[in-house]
Amino acid sequence: MRPSDLAAATPASRDRFIDLLRVASLATVVLGHWLMAAVSVGADGRVQVGNLLALQPRFQLLTWVFQVMPVFFFVGGFSHALSWRSTGRRTPKAYSVFLRARLQRLLRPTVVFIGVWGAVAMALQLAGSGGGLLDVSLRLVAQPLWFVGIYLAMVAFTPPLLRLHERYGWGAFGGLVAAAVLVDLLRFGLGVPYVEFLNFAFVWLAVHQLGFLRADGRLGRPYLLAGAGLVGAALLVGFGPYPLSMVGMPGEKVSNMAPPTLALLCHGLWLVGAVELLRAPAVRWLNRPRVWRTVVAANGVSMTAFLWHLTAMLGVYGALLALGVRLPEPGSGAWWIQVSWRIVAAVTLTGVLVAVFRAFEKPSGARESSAPRAWAGPAAALGVTLCLFGVLGLSMVGFGGLLQGRTALLMAVHVTAPAAVMMTLSGWLLVERAGRGRGGAV
Template sequence: MTSATHPAARTPATRDRYVDLLRVASLGTVIAGHWLMAVPDGDRITNVLAVVPILQPLTWLLQVMPLFFLVGGFAHATAWASIQRRGGGYADFVRTRTARLLRPAAVFLAVWLVLALGAALAGQDHGIVRVALRTVVQPLWFLGVYVGLVALAPVMSRLHRAFGVRVPVVLFAAAAVVDVLRFHGYAGIATLNLLLVWAAVHQLGYLYADGTLQRYGLPLAVGGMTALLVLTTAGPYPTSMVGVPGEAVSNMSPPTLALAAHAVWLTGLAMLLRGPATRRLARARVWRTVVAANGLAMTAFLWHLSAAFLLLAVFRSGIGGAPGTTWWWLTRPVWLAAAGAVTAVLVSAFRRFDTPGPTEIAPGASTARAATGTALCTLGVLGVSAVGYGGLLAGKTATLLVVPVTAPAALALLALGAILLRRRRTGAALCSDAVGPGRLSAPTP
């Protein structure tokens, strides 16, 4: 029997299995997209979308990170309600939600920190090595944003109960104002959209959890797509929904109103596909596959670029020659299979660090301590994602919000935040909801 057989068989009838599928599908698509976009160019890595611009419209389907934040909103709505029913509070919620994310991320960062120190001491921190040290941690930006949304989730839940759909509407409108200011000479304000856009998408997950979103799949898909077409043709936004080298504006970093429109249309599409997908997920074999993939998804995401760089260490010019050529397309399955195989090896080595722990309700846990710890973890992860590990001993810096930060400083923030989030074991827990191999929890993106 597979490791997924028992939890799959014990799935409650009330569980929304489609949420689990969206989580797996979104992370899997992001992983495959990164593998396809990365193009070696001497001692650097460029993006195939810059080399073959005609591929950029594909990002309207393949940029699925909004689905991950949608699922996150759903998961937080259900988890917060569950913890409240058992007498828990804010500290119990944020500690439980962040632990599952930060444990495997901490191991990943520690391994690459050792590699970065070794490369620096050996005088090899240059060329493709420095590119790898910079690039492998870059996707952690989403983890930093996500941890920040964990900190805000109970507050956003109250806002949802009070104002419903008006909350994401106001957040999207605020993001539009930020873009107007951005394009009129106030470029620094654009960073606000890192919170506004992703918080709005996350808030759509609350509407999914209460059953509202499912009724509006077609209007969301049509309205979002119409807005996206207008913004990218008549407006100042590029076609690609991911950053492309050489473009004056990135829709992704920081997010723009165009990415918000993309998130709306993609959410509508997901709702339209929910019915047929749910019927297929009722089949035991299909559901076991999703459960098994869910247990590996975060570890695979953390290590998938490491796998790509290991392959590039062997095949310095990549596999398939010049991007966009017939031979390049024909060899994409070979490249994807090779990257998948190396990632599978890394997943088997590190998956034990990505296991859900018990959900414990502790009396008297400090809300201020938990909020401070989560904020520091957010800043730490965003900081190390921004600066990377290249030039570690040379004091390389990057701007975190408006403050220059080094990798050691970012890691220190993360470590301090993790210490603050640890549960003080001065008393017995009121409740322990073990989430082990025989029990499914709410999805934890």
């Protein structure tokens, strides 16, 4: 169905603001990545990719507005609550069906992305090609996959966390916040090793829990949420061991992002409250047919654009280097002048990649199972777990060194790229098989 048809068929009960937040948050992340990348050529001729925020620290305060991943995870909580309740009404033992339905538009384009880049990396390695920007690209393009891994965990934990929400409401959210506080106390106060990795769950799932509260109309006064989050983040950064930037900086001893910290959780509260304050004017704007059609169309390709946007950015830089265009010093006046048309070129190339790969973001025609087999739930849970560790591992190790067994440390475990790819593929197949009907396409 075309975006215009989907827009015309939108029921009056749909929360259009949630759809706008989904598109806007991913678009902001993409734009931020394009702006932060600081590619330069050193005196020895080697290509280096730095971070503008590290080179120009005065811009780090902007991450308090433009680090919007918490908004996307908040939107996920809202959508997952509605989806799980809907699936449970239609299908007994619905876990495998729910996972497949929620993950199709996430995992299918992700698996294609991994397959394409894995094949390119293998071909380059067998041909003995590499060096320069190419080696950097093989590492960088996989980094956004961390987001996919976190989102997989959110989907997987939706049923039990939603039950806690339905029983305890704000208390369930408070429990996750308390756990995040405890983790940071153990980490920074007592120096307990590896405990910080638990906040990948507690911090992001707490933000996800806010989406449940929003789905039930229990979010309360958003200005209180925004104010408390902003004040909390400011106090933690001003008097605690937390850095100013809400995104990771190269070489820093403590990152608010990896693993997430209590400061990032407060930042998430501030952002969620802030965007909720914009709801009323945004809804009036979304009632315009042309605006809503644009949002619907963008939602249909948002994951594909997110997965391929770094490929497009690095492709633009590669073309500039191949053409002998001089790259100005990152952060200089000439650099900022060049930024505008570099972004235009990256948008254009991303559009081309979306046109090529957008079909994989559409749900497949295989029908849901109306009566899942007994093994379907455990198989789907195993599948999503394999996918989670696979994409997180790949985000850390990248596509380089496929044949050399290059490793990266994932939560105290060394992982290789081939192992991460195999976990992702086998997990995706399990999720697909467990939630699919016995027949063919509908």
